[in-house]
Each structure stands twice: as C-alpha cells, then as structure tokens.
Amino acid sequence: MKKEIAVIGLGRFGGSIVMELHDMDVDVLVIDSDENRVNEYQEFSTEGIIGDSTDEAMLKKIGIDNYDNVIVAIGDNIQASILTTLILKDLGVKKVTSKAQTAHHGRVLEKIGADSVIHPERDMGRRVAHRLVSSSVVEYLEVSHNHSIIEFSANQKFENKQISDLTLREKFGISIIAIKRDHDIIVSPDANTTILDGDILILIGTDEQLGLFEDKMDRLK
Ligand code: ATP
Numbered sequence: 001m002k003k004e005i006a007v008i009g010l011g012r013f014g015g016s017i018v019m020e021l022h023d024m025d026v027d028v029l030v031i032d033s034d035e036n037r038v039n040e041y042q043e044f045s046t047e048g049i050i051g052d053s054t055d056e057a058m059l060k061k062i063g064i065d066n067y068d069n070v071i072v073a074i075g076d077n078i079q080a081s082i083l084t085t086l087i088l089k090d091l092g093v094k095k096v097t098s099k100a101q102t103a104h105h106g107r108v109l110e111k112i113g114a115d116s117v118i119h120p121e122r123d124m125g126r127r128v129a130h131r132l133v134s135s136s137v138v139e140y141l142e143v144s145h146n147h148s149i150i151e152f153s154a155n156q157k158f159e160n161k162q163i164s165d166l167t168l169r170e171k172f173g174i175s176i177i178a179i180k181r182d183h184d185i186i187v188s189p190d191a192n193t194t195i196l197d198g199d200i201l202i203l204i205g206t207d208e209q210l211g212l213f214e215d216k217m218d219r220l221k
Helices: 012-023 035-040 056-061 078-090 103-111 120-133 168-172 207-220
Strands: 004-008 027-032 047-050 069-072 095-099 116-118 137-142 147-153 175-181 184-187 200-206
Touching: 004 012, 012 027, 027 035, 035 047, 056 078, 069 078, 078 095, 078 103, 103 116, 120 137, 147 207, 168 175, 168 207, 200 207
Parallel strands: 004 027, 004 069, 027 047, 069 095, 095 116
Antiparallel strands: 137 147, 147 200, 175 184, 175 200
C-alpha cells in the first residue's frame, strides 16, 4: 500500500521534502496559506490545498487523519506551527513530524505531542562545525543527545592495518560499524579487515570519545 504523506508549509525545507518524496514516487498532499507556493509545487504533489492549517474545520474536511504522516514545516510563525501540531494530534493523525526553529520551540512541540521534532538548522550547523574542526571528518550524524556517528577519512596511519591493530575500542571506546570503499560498503567489518587507501570509516561513540579520537588523529597528520 502506498504511503500517504502531507506536507504543511512550503518554505525551502517543506519544499525540498515534497520534491524528494516526488522523486521517491510517494503521493504527497501539500498545504500552504500562500497560493503561489501551492502552485509552485503543483507538479510535485498529488493534491494542493490553499488554506490556513490552524483552521481545524478545514483539516477535518480534507480528511487529514487519513494520512500516515504529516510534516509541519512552518518555521517562522511559531504560533501556527504549535497550533497546527496540536490540532493534528487532536484529530488523530498517527505520526506528526514538526520542524522546530529554536530549542524552546522544539520543547513545546514535544510537550504537545509531536511524534518527531526536527531541528534542520541546528543539525546542519553541527555537521558543518564538525567538518570544519577536523579535516578528516566527512560526515557527522547525531544519534542521541550524547552519541554520534562520524564518517572519517582514513589517513596514512591507518593504511594496510587490520581493524584489530587500531585498537579503537580499547583506546577510545569507539567502534567501526562500516567501511565505505569505492562504491561498496562493508557492514560490521571483521577484526581482521585491512584498511585501504581511500577508505571511509563509519564510527560510533559518545561525543567525548569521538572528540578525543578526532583530536588525536589531527595531531598525527
Ligand atoms: P524555510 O526556512 O523552510 O525556508 P520560510 O522561512 O521560507 O521557511 P516559514 O515562515 O517557515 O518560511 O513558512 C514556511 C511556509 O509555511 C510558507 O510558505 C508559509 O506561507 C507557510 N505557512 C505559514 N503559516 C501557515 C499556516 N498557518 N497555514 C498554512 N501555511 C502556513
């Protein structure tokens, strides 16, 4: 069965979600109070509604509770974002994902029942900061408030060594969960896997452990 998804708010963030879902062949309903925005995304959506998402009667009329997933991508108008999230949960939408503009906004969204709260600007800022601080970190992903995953470009110190020789777990408490090699990915590599030139190591650990590892590796270069 095809997933039914609705996106409310067609700013840059909401708009890019709609385009991505369209590429993935997912049916999307779009809602925005601005007619121009709805028209702009017409070719990427299955249905477009021009309307105020804080209008409960309108959401009820279009049967919003039939959607598996509703994304509230309204940012600047915090009041509208909060009220829309509240109404969607009251109407029985199973999964509401709301975009937070600030940490406080995010906390309110969690309290009123958003199933998932995303902080795109904060997360992007953190990812860029990690890449700036360590030239070997090519990607960064936060998995909990104190655990992250990094993609680390293996330097010469790693080349032709086996994973067991690196003793990353013993020295730093971090684990290699996968290795990207050319266009392949080695998932859960064995301890005797040899690291090659150009390998990208995907590492998981606490932020503190990963920070110590990044510092040490930068000093070794
Ligand atoms: P982004 O950071 O994603 O680019 P933005 O700054 O362009 O967002 P926002 O103010 O976050 O714009 O709003 C995103 C969209 O949400 C806009 O197109 C706006 O018309 C729409 N929007 C705002 N409030 C409502 C509402 N109550 N009902 C429906 N749409 C709304």
